[in-house]
Amino acid sequence: MTKFIIPLFLLISGSVFSQVAVGTSPESNNRWTFGGGIGLGFGSNSYFNLSATPRVGYKLTNDLEGGVLGSISWQKSNAYSSTMLGVGPFLNYYVARTFYLSANYQHYFINYKDKIYDYKANTNEDALYLGGGYMQRIGNNSYLQLGLMYNVLYKENESIFSSGLVPNIGFVVGL
Template identity: 80%
Template sequence: MKKLIISLSVLFSGLLFSQEAAETPMQTNNRWTFGGGIGFGFGSNNYFNLSAAPRVGYMLTSDLEGGVLGSVSWQKSNAYSSTMFGIGPFLNYYIARTFFVSANYQHYFINYKDKIYDVKANANEDALYLGGGYMQRIGNNSFLQLGLMYNVLWKENSSIFSSGLSPNIGFVVGL
């Protein structure tokens, strides 16, 4: 249920943003791209999550984009709270503006507090996501991206993440 709410929220906010972007004429000489996603979730034990992931890219060729992306996530529940920041480079290769192959590296800074045992911890973790997905045009030069990424650096018992697999929904303007 949490993933459904997050997905619908990101989709709705992106569609609102894309309506504004679609009204401006496309600039063919501008190679900069902008996008990202936002999300939130609710769950049992008063769980709440709020996240944002902005990105800025530059079209190196007509099909290859490189750039920087960031992420911030706040989570809290009756049992714990955490704040996580991530930043790193990405590379996307677009296939006929319908599919994309992607690689991105993220370095995460994590601040965690266990409310039950009164334990605080700070950690860092690296992630190298490889994957791809489908793109749907939603405006003049705006796209919805639906993809699946896998963190090839993920290790089951030593990662803060529960899985190496990461579905993603995002938006990009400027392609």
């Protein structure tokens, strides 16, 4: 499986950087932005996680952007499997195109199956992520974003998530 995933990741990364190189020039009046992130995880007990978070934004001002963010995640291990779909609005404020502050609300639809206890659940959960991070220019109007978010709606022992703290890495084209 690794022989399949690594070339796929490289192909997707190459596609993202290709789009970055031919993106609109900084002088363009296009106010739309596009981006997202891809996640891949491995762990003990045959744990595997694949996730994608596409986003579409609109520059309200030169430093303020609003839009819609989606997410999909597949997780599987010897003990459980789950699928999560999320959607919601986001708002980003950019500070000198070096740092950003972010808020996004996500409503998750979760399908969970515990293989040990033969338990299945279909549930929903809300998250309100607040945070920020650093931006690195990688093209004319394209950036790599590295940040940290916290789900202020997270409640220990009530949430499907293991923590309220979420690191994130993503790309944005159109800023």
